[in-house]
Amino acid sequence: MVKTILKIILAIAVVYVSVEMFRYFSYWGLALNILILLVALVIVLWEIILSFLLQHKAKIITLARAIIERIKSNKKWQAFNHKIKIKWPRLYQFFINRIRADRPTGWYLTLGIIISAVFFFLFLGIIQDIWFKDPLYFADRRIISLLHATTSEKLDYFFVFFTNLANWQTIVVGLTLAAAYLFITKNKKAAQYLIATTAGGFLLSYIAKIIFHRPRPIAANLIASPTSYSLPSGHALISVCFYGFIAYLLFKKLKNKFSKISILILFLLLALLIGLSRTYLGVHYPSDVLAGWYLGFAILALGVTFAEIKNKFSAKKPAPLPEKKLLLSAFTVLFLIFSIVSFGKIKIIQPANAFAETTLTDFSKTASLYSEDLFGQKMEPISFIVIGEKQQIINLFTAAGWSRAEEPNLKNFLKLSSAIAKNINYPTAPMTPSFYQSKINDLGFEKSTELNTARQRHHTRYWETNYKINNTEVWVATASFDQGVELGPIIQLPVHKINPNIDAEREFIMTDLEKTGLIGSFQKIGLVGEIKGTNAAGDSFTTDGQAYLIYL
Structure with a gap:
């Protein structure tokens, strides 16, 4: 208990110090150091949060049940519950069914939809900021300018590598390899949900770009600017959908707590670096990247939810994932393909100043x-x-x-x-x-x-x-x-x-x-x-x- 309290205090301290340092570094324009700070903050916070959740999973569930039982035994709640049941019986039964744990359309689906809705509303918040020209809208181009103040050849190719990891060609290759392994190992349902989640990301990215019709940043790109619209960032969105579902499958497979936490943190860092690469390379505004992340997590939450429901309520349990060596071999090959494509296809250009x-x-x-x-x-x-x-x-x-x-x-x-x-x-x-x-x-x-x-x-x-x-x-x-x-x-x-x-x-x-x-x-x-x-x-x-x- 003492360790838990100390971790919570540490988390609060990290957040406070990080916010102050973020403001200070932003004031000084230390763009690269802001990124390092952000990455460090993600690692520390997620390590604390995930360690706490995994270590105290049973206690948290027990506490939640105790709170629910306490509420149900309250006389005022019972009176209110009875009133709703009598006045609107169908609506009452609908909500009761949504929180039942013994059916697919119960608590699991409800929780997944709630999580997805939270990220979707965050996505809509970004749209609102851009539409009404809130501070984020005005900071967009200036953040790109700050990042460009620290450009170097090594950084250019570092971010080109990560941006290539979410190019549609790379994702298709990765999806094909991952799905093939899942089918070979009799994990057909996991392959189907992986394909559906990734395809959903591609589809919504395309539709959103058409709807919002936002032009790309002008004369700020370090690589050839794509011909599609800017909002949301397709790379940020797809990276969350594809790599996020892969991380979910590995999380389910691994037994060691440290390994589970490591996989999730690596996924978050990968998604973070892919998104940041789009702003650093000048082909997306920061708000595009945020919107892509939020919409990606909304899609991922639904994909994971339906996969979990299928696993829990299916009469035939899916076969396990491949052994670690096989999976590692597959993604090593995939990584080599990414590396070759990254350095062979994308060329660095220097923005020209038009007078x-x-x-x-x-x-x-x-x-x-x-x-x-x-x-x-x-x-x-x-x-x-x-x-x-x-x-x-x-x-x-x-x-x-x-x-x-x-x-x-x-x-x-x-x-x-x-x-x-x-x-x-x-x-x-x-x-x-x-x-x-x-x-x-x-x-x-x-x-x-x-x-x-x-x-x-x-x-x-x-x-x-x-x-x-x-x-x-x-x-x-x-x-x-x-x-x-x-x-x-x-x-x-x-x-x-x-x-x-x-x-x-x-x-x-x-x-x-x-x-x-x-x-x-x-x-x-x-x-x-x-x-x-x-x-x-x-x-x-x-x-x-x-x-x-x-x-x-």
Whole structure:
């Protein structure tokens, strides 16, 4: 009992810490580390939950029966029960039959439908978020941008491998092999339910895409974008249906508790990585993946329910699954096929930035004039519009004595945390990412103050836009001064606090840049007027809404 209580306390602590760290990592844009955190959270929580359920299965059933008997013996319940029985006898009998354990259409079917309905309503919740443009809708493209900030060739092929595991060709091969083994070992019913569950996933995925008609993410894909619609993710849905039913069959076959838990956790991790691969590769929005998972689990719940009912109430019990060695051999072959197809068929591509020629007047009317947080809420307005090439901007700040900020990965984040704790300088420290038109900042520059500490710095973020003026790229930038470190008003962890007067930082930067002699011309222009606002950390700022237009 003490161990159980300790595990529950541990689970609560893990959830609390994970939520806080998820918010903190999201704020810092540590996308890959968010994934690692998510995977670790899944492993820990499911290990605790499954261990508890398997270890105390008999006690839980006994407790549930005791609670039901206690309710049935209550006089108020008995009076209510009698009233319903007399007033609506057919309805009463219908519900009684739904909770009977001695018939196929009783408790087993009811529980399966309830579980399926829960996941289906979660799926509908995603549809509602997209339809009414709730925060998830606005975070979709920005999450893809965050993930792309940590792309590498190894990660690209890592996620290509997992995305290939749910390609329809791979699933068909896997389904054929799995069904063949089940038929050979006289487990015909299991094969039929596996085929039905997987086919149901394919069918509902196709129908849902036609109904919701959502376009794929634009210019974000690292592989060739499929021609079908985006919502829901077919890969996420099918991975749950096919691999989930395989995991169910193995769970029923295995006797060891640890093996049972391991199979379920491996299935969840596989489904998780397949879904995440679709967002990382830029062919699905995160909400598409969530919708695919939810709809997949709704289908899987029904498939498992009907399989369990058939096993329990069938007069002829099905033959056992193949021995472990045979099953392992089959899936080893399947894995090799997946590997060959994964690296031989799918090619990595680099998203191209499409530019549109414009004028300054049209740019100020059509382009966004604000930076954004993860959910698309406006933050600081633009302080600089720079007409020039990327290397020119880098050379400009280098000449002005500024340093280019390093990428906000976990290694650099820990290095910055150490520098802040020791109160020492880190002149190329990473910055918290910010967004402009759903895109993460392309460049960041900073300059240390006379205090020579990572706790205080001048800094600016730059984005390449999709516009050109006189065939030259248009860049936009914000500016702010980190005056110290404190617990954030939104994120209750140490973050830099900005000086509310962001105009002073704009002028400081312009003075430094002008001294380099690398600016062709510049002028101050009005953009948004006087405003007040807050940044992603909850810090307030005020500005006159003006910006410098710079030609390099």
